[in-house]
Amino acid sequence: MKILLVDDSLYIRHENHRVLERAGHEVVCAEDGESALRLVHESTIDLILLDLMLPKISGLEVLQRLKANPATADIPVVILSSLSEKNRDKLIAAGAEEYFEKSLLMPQRDQNLLPKVLEDVMQRIKNKRKPNPGGKSIPHSLPSQPAALR
Numbered sequence: 001m002k003i004l005l006v007d008d009s010l011y012i013r014h015e016n017h018r019v020l021e022r023a024g025h026e027v028v029c030a031e032d033g034e035s036a037l038r039l040v041h042e043s044t045i046d047l048i049l050l051d052l053m054l055p056k057i058s059g060l061e062v063l064q065r066l067k068a069n070p071a072t073a074d075i076p077v078v079i080l081s082s083l084s085e086k087n088r089d090k091l092i093a094a095g096a097e098e099y100f101e102k103s104l105l106m107p108q109r110d111q112n113l114l115p116k117v118l119e120d121v122m123q124r125i126k127n128k129r130k131p132n133p134g135g136k137s138i139p140h141s142l143p144s145q146p147a148a149l150r
Contacts, residue, residue: 001122002026002044006036006062007051007080012102016049016080016114023115033057037065040072047122049114050096052081060094067095076125078118097125 003025007013013029020027028043030036034056040048048066052059059079066072079091079099088099098121104113 001046002028003118004028004030004036004039004043004045004048006030006033006049006054006059008032008054009051012051012080015112019112019115020118025115031055033059033062036062040066040075045075047118048075048077049080049118050077052079052083052087052091060091063091063094063096076122078121080114097121 003020005013005016005020005027006029007016008031010031013031017027017029028039028045030039032055036048036050036054037057039045050059050062054062057065059081063077063079066075066077073095076097077095079096080102081087081099082102085099085101091099100117
């Protein structure tokens with residue numbers, strides 16, 4: 001899976017890039033919203049991990065632009081932010097597949113739960129989009145947290 005990782009923190013980008021590559025994913029990185037929008041149009045991206053507090057163009061605006069564009073609207077976006085989870089419902093309504101506080105994914109040094117959480121999220125997305133025999137999508141409610149965080 002090719003993942004676009006968007007975060008202005010060099011440390012977070014480096015750490016998440018390392019664990020995602022180790023888990024077998026191809027990862028491209030952007031340090032701001034402007035670069036993220038450019039990269040998503042230059043390459044085929046399967047999933048976007050998006051911080052909210054970004055320079056140039058905010059994560060929320062990036063999400064809104066992606067979902068408003070038919071060429072990018074179907075790319076799943078997972079929000080990773082230091083902001084409180086109180087923003088979760090607003091971001092899901094705006095088109096994000098999921099929202100996680102960064103501190104929950106990296107609770108201790110050398111323990112990054114991101115690959116396992118993404119595996120759970122991608123399975124739910126696949127199940128949610130799977131057509132039933134009549135050709136319509138099967139409704140699927142997403143729990144607030146993947147199994148890796150419960």
